[in-house]
Structure formats: C-alpha cells, structure tokens
Ligand SMILES: Cc1cc2nc3c(=O)[nH]c(=O)nc-3n(C[C@H](O)[C@H](O)[C@H](O)COP(=O)(O)OP(=O)(O)OC[C@H]3O[C@@H](n4cnc5c(N)ncnc54)[C@H](O)[C@@H]3O)c2cc1C
C-alpha cells in the first residue's frame with residue numbers, strides 16, 4: 001500500500017466543517033491533508049443553469065447504485081435502499097460539501113438551545129441533554145464565523161435573536177416576492193418577520209463579488225462566487241499557506257491506530273481505486289453526521305471491537321434530522337416570479353420558544369422560498385389536480401409565476417434508537433458495508449411540524465394567497481441536516497467526544513461536523529457547525545503550541 | 552438492437568408509440584407540446600446513453616466516473632455529457648420502454664380491438680394512459696417523468712427544442728451571467744420594506 005509522508009493533520013471530508021479546519025490549522029502553521037471522496041469542482045462548473053444535470057442526476061451525489069444507503073423505521077423492520085430522490089436531497093459530495101449547493105441560511109443557535117434538558121426536560125423516550133458548552137462560549141466564534149465565512153444580514157432585526165456584539169459584515173439580500181408576501185401576512189398577524197441571514201454576499205467582500213440574484217441558488221453551485229461556500233471562503237486561504245494538500249476523489253475507509261491506541265492516519269481508496277495510507281499526528285473527522293459515524297464503525301480493531309472511539313457504544317446513536325417538514329405550496333394572485341433572486345429573504349422566529357400549551361416542547365421557524373427556476377420539479381409536484389394532460393399543462397402555466405414553497409424547520413428531539421450503523425446485508429462498490437439509518441421521528445417532532453404548518457397557513461391566508469397546500473408531516477429517512485451521531489459531553493460513559501470535540505477514547509482524534517451536536521435546535525445547522533469548528537481549532541492550536549498535541 | 556437504419560436504439564414502431572404517448576402527457580395547444588419540443592429525442596438520448604452501464608462492474612464504473620471527474624476535471628461539454636450518461640440508467644430503462652410499448656399496444660387492443668396504441672384517437676390514447684396511471688404502472692411513471700424532463704429541462708439534453716417548454720410557462724430560462732434586477736415580482740415591488748434602507752458594506 002502506498003504510504004505518504006506524515007502530516008500534522010489529516011482531515012476526512014472537505015465540506016462545511018473540514019475546510020474551516022483546513023484553513024485554521026494551516027494558518028496556524030500545521031501541515032494538513034484533506035481527503036475528499038468527491039470531485040473538486042470550480043466556480044465555472046456551476047454556470048450551466050441546468051436543472052437536469054445539477055438537481056436530477058449525480059453531479060453532486062454518488063449514484064444509489066454504486067454507493068447506496070438503507071433506511072428502516074425501527075430495529076424490528078426490514079430495511080429498504082434509499083431512493084435516488086431521497087439520496088439527492090442529502091449533502092453534496094465534492095470539495096465544499098453541502099455548502100456548495102446549500103441555501104446559506106446562517107443561524108446562531110439561541111441560548112436555550114444549549115440547555116434543552118434543564119429548560120424543558122426530561123422527556124420520555126428522548127435523550128435530551130444540556131450541551132457541555134453554552135451560547136456564551138460560542139458567541140465569539142459565531143462572530144468569527146460570520147465574518148470569515150461571509151454572512152449577510154441585519155443584526156438585531158429579530159427580537160428573538162440571541163445577543164450579539166457585532167453586526168454582519170454585509171447587509172441583507174434583496175427581498176424577493178415570497179419574502180414580501182410573508183411580511184405582508186405576518187405583519188397583519190402582529191408577528192416579526194426579518195431579513196434572513198445568508199452565507200451569500202450582497203456586495204464586494206473579502207475579494208468576492210455580491211450576488212446577482214440569478215435564481216437557481218438552493219441546490220445549485222454559485223458561478224459568481226457570491227455564495228460563501230467553503231470552496232470560496234476557506235479553501236483559497238488554506239491553499240495560500242502552502243501547507244495544504246487536498247486530495248479529491250479519495251474515499252477514506254479506515255482510521256488506523258498505532259500501538260498506543262492513538263490514531264496513526266487514514267487508509268483510503270484513491271481515484272483509481274487503489275488503497276493508500278496517509279499517516280498523521282492528528283485526525284479530524286468532518287465527513288458529515290452519517291458518514292463520520294459510519295467510518296468510525298468501519299474502523300474496528302481488537303482494541304475497539306465496537307468501532308473506533310466507541311467505548312460508550314454511542315457512535316451512530318441519537319441521530320437527529322430535524323422535525324419532519326412540512327413544506328407548503330402556496331399560490332398568489334399576482335406574480336412572485338420566484339425564478340429570480342436567492343431563495344430565502346424573510347423569516348420569523350415568533351414560534352421558536354417552548355410554549356407547553358401547544359402540546360409539545362421547543363419550536364422552529366418558517367421560510368418561504370423562491371423556487372429559483374426549477375420547472376421539472378414543479379411539473380412533478382402533486383399539486384396540479386392531474387399528473388399529466390391538458391389540465392396539468394394549464395396548471396403549470398397558472399402556477400409558474402405565482403407559487404412559492406415554504407419550509408418549516410423545527411427541532412427534533414434525540415432518540416437513542418434513531419441511529420446510523422453498518423448494514424449487515426449491503427455493501428458499496430468498494431465492498432464496504434453501507435450506512436443503515438434507523439429513524440422514526442419522535443411524537444414531539446411530528447406535533448411541532450404540524451403546528452408550524454398550521455401557523456404558516458394562517459400567515460399566507462392573511463397575505464391573500466389564493467391556494468395553500470399544507471401536506472402531512474413527512475417520513476424522515478435521511479436529511480441534509482445530520483446531527484448527534486457522536487454527541488459531545490463531559491462523561492465518557494454517555495458521550496463520544498468531550499467539550500473540545502476530542503474523542504474520550506483516542507486523544508488525537510477530533511470530530512468537527514454536526515455529529516457532535518447534543519441537541520439540534522430548530523435552525524439550519526451549518527453556521528453552528530462552522531463556529532464550533534473554529535472553536536475546536538482554536539483549542540487545538542493552543543494545545544499544540546503548549547506541546548500537548550503534536551510532539 | 553435496432554430494426555431501422557437510423558442508429559436509434561428504438562424501432563420505428565417503438566419510437567412513434569412513445570412519441571404519441573408523450574404527446575398526450577404534454578399535449579400541443581396554442582403552445583408547443585411534447586411533440587414540438589422534441590421530447591422523444593431527449594428520451595432516445597437517455598436510452599442510448601448507457602453502454603458503460605451494462606458491461607463493467609460497479610467498482611470499475613466508479614473508477615471510470617472518477618477518471619472523467621479527475622485530472623482535467625469534468626469540465627468540458629463532452630466530459631459532462633459522458634458523466635451525465637454514466638449516471639443515467641439508460642440500459643435498464645430501455646427494457647422498461649420496450650415492455651412498456653408492448654403494454655400500451657395490448658391495452659389499446661382492449662379499448663378498440665385490432666388497434667395498437669398509435670392507431671387510437673386522442674381520447675382512446677388518454678383512456679389507455681389513464682388505466683396505466685390508475686394502477687400505478689411503473690413504466691407510466693417513468694415515461695411521465697422523462698416527458699416532463701424532456702419538455703421542461705435544459706435544451707442541452709436534446710428536449711425542450713428552441714426552449715418551447717419554457718415559453719409555455721413564460722420562463723426566460725437561466726439568467727447567468729446577467730442576473731436579475733429588482734424588483735423581482737409584484738409583492739417585493741408593492742409591499743413596503745422596512746429593511747430596504749440598510750447600508751450594505753460594513754467592513755470599512
Ligand atoms: C439543498 C440544500 C440546502 C441546504 N441549505 C442549508 C441552509 O440554508 N443552511 C444550513 O445551515 N444548512 C443547509 N444545508 C445543510 C448543509 O449543507 C450541511 O449542514 C453542511 O454542509 C454539513 O456540513 P458538514 O461539514 O457536516 O458536512 P458536509 O458539508 O456534507 O461535508 C462532508 C464532506 O465529507 C465528504 N466525505 C464523506 N465521507 C467521506 C469519506 N469516507 N472519505 C472522504 N470524504 C468523505 C463528503 O463528500 C463531503 O464533501 C443544506 C443542504 C442542502 C442539500
């Protein structure tokens with residue numbers, strides 16, 4: 001097996017969190033190798049405006065034929081192979097990961113999100129806990145993330161926001177018509193809409209241009225460089241240090257151990273399918289909440305028969321995918337022209353805090369979206385009366401300029417049996433057992449999703465919508481928010497990593513993606529993933545300088 | 552494979568039957584339908600695409616995809632086209648289409664004995680398709696999906712000729728590199744915006 005020269009740090013996964021770590025650690029003087037299983041696309045690769053290629057084929061995702069995953073509702077049910085449709089609503093596998101095609105909603109979790117158990121617990125059937133860190137611990141790193149990633153927004157515009165010391169580096173995105181419609185309805189109801197904070201530049205910043213409002217934003221890459229993906233915001237800086245090597249099309253299959261039981265590096269398949277080994281003094285896992293857990297479980301050894309860093313038995317458990325929808329489809333009498341602009345520009349947090357009179361704890365928010373210009377997706381939505389024929393075509397004409405889809409995002413409570421493990425019956429094209437997901441939303445999540453759907457309906461009614469379709473909560477099988485599968489905590493018996501996201505069992509192994517989340521908040525996770533990665537890297541650099549990490 | 556000289560993977564009969572069915576899924580009216588938009592060319596392109604799918608192991612397929620994506624990157628039109636095909640499942644779908652055409656003809660004969668699907672009038676064809684739709688026939692769903700893809704998808708894949716599908720919607724098509732100016736729609740133009748006066752750049 002080909003051996004590479006030892007580096008200070010090997011990072012598995014070059015996505016939202018992995019490239020934050022690559023930048024921070026190379027800038028601090030460490031040599032870093034990033035192993036990324038997907039290709040290394042460049043800005044110009046995203047220029048085609050092609051719904052078919054980017055959204056409906058495997059430009060961003062491996063095919064389900066070559067790299068499947070399975071799902072079952074509980075341990076007593078057989079598992080099914082996840083469909084292409086489900087798989088393609090997961091995070092991209094390429095340099096930049098999910099930040100290439102995300103919508104960019106960039107939240108600070110609220111203060112209560114870090115102490116769910118003491119505020120609202122305990123709840124039967126869940127493993128809710130407080131985080132070992134608080135909002136105050138995170139605050140400086142949220143600010144750092146907002147200014148380093150490049151987040152636009154308007155500070156202090158939501159009365160429900162947690163405290164901040166500094167505004168966003170650039171002002172909010174131009175309001176689109178779905179956002180204006182939300183405002184109209186929400187104001188009538190006395191609610192508090194505000195500009196969505198987005199990892200999308202609205203003017204020149206940090207050497208990149210502002211958004212040109214072209215649509216095809218969520219689920220697409222940005223050909224302008226305005227979207228603050230880690231490909232744009234982190235990678236150039238890490239490369240500029242001369243200390244980063246990034247290896248695309250390299251799929252990690254095992255974290256190796258030395259005799260002392262420390263991580264010694266990573267074994268992977270290169271683009272030609274040959275095995276190579278990258279020795280490293282530190283290993284940082286950043287492969288996402290499903291694949292990080294899978295890789296630890298794949299790395300079993302005599303010392304760790306249940307999988308690496310898994311003495312607690314909790315690797316893969318407590319997986320959280322957020323509450324199960326719902327996504328409304330709403331039409332308006334006047335044109336919204338949702339093919340223009342970025343997807344989300346106005347949101348509200350009025351339903352975020354726990355109110356037990358609602359019959360559930362925690363909350364979430366709603367964000368009406370411009371569709372961005374995806375006529376195939378509209379054509380296949382079950383909203384036209386008929387699926388085909390003249391009636392369908394007429395409905396397409398009537399809806400295209402007049403519809404929005406509105407997402408509800410709410411907290412999902414951690415449940416130990418919701419988990420990733422290795423499928424005993426199915427392997428990928430490399431012969432490795434695939435990730436099997438066992439997942440059923442907790443009753444609290446379902447109530448919350450239903451509630452947010454109904455509140456959304458009222459808002460759009462007040463806004464004068466002509467038609468509002470509120471579907472039933474979905475069956476969550478997979479999601480692009482993948483959290484909790486290696487939770488952090490102070491007690492090695494009940495958590496996988498400590499509060500610095502360092503494995504309790506393997507002292508030179510860190511995890512920086514959302515696997516470490518204790519609870520998931522009711523907000524998109526990426527800014528928190530990244531702020532936490534900044535925090536963990538800050539600790540790693542300090543410890544390294546003290547000689548405690550790298551000898 | 553083919554019983555014509557056209558180089559197509561479909562026979563004339565298969566081709567025209569699929570074309571006729573697609574034309575009922577998106578009918579022509581004052582605007583273009585699947586027929587004018589060349590949906591059949593899109594579908595044929597898909598079905599013809601996948602030689603690689605059949606002959607090599609999954610592992611080799613992965614390595615081939617990596618080969619196209621790596622090195623120079625999957626950046627030329629040609630590389631992207633290859634990748635698109637590689638990620639399709641044309642060869643598997645080809646059999647589904649062959650069987651599907653037979654099924655359309657069989658069901659047609661039940662509607663009007665002695666006729667095949669092409670031989671029915673619009674109403675008869677709709678009747679046949681409705682039967683398949685109502686019993687959740689997987690071929691019908693495949694055909695429906697591909698018809699929508701070929702009608703409303705990007706013209707670079709052979710369908711949506713002259714942007715005929717987009718024209719039906721009043722969609723000007725993707726707007727890169729020019730982008731869009733405000734206002735975008737009626738509501739952002741007419742609903743008061745209390746956050747409009749914000750200064751954009753705060754770094755200085
Ligand atoms: C359409 C869409 C819209 C979204 N919108 C938002 C939003 O508005 N706001 C928000 O906060 N979040 C959003 N998300 C979610 C966001 O993209 C993810 O939360 C985020 O990218 C997760 O970061 P990560 O670092 O954990 O993993 P990722 O960014 O997914 O990166 C993981 C990387 O690891 C690589 N990898 C995995 N396994 C291996 C292996 N074995 N070897 C080598 N490499 C490996 C993957 O290829 C990937 O590149 C959206 C996602 C999608 C799909």
Ligand code: SF4
Nearest residue numbers: 211212214215217222
């Ligand atoms: S809408 Fe703006 S940020 Fe989004 S892809 Fe287009 S230019 Fe980039």
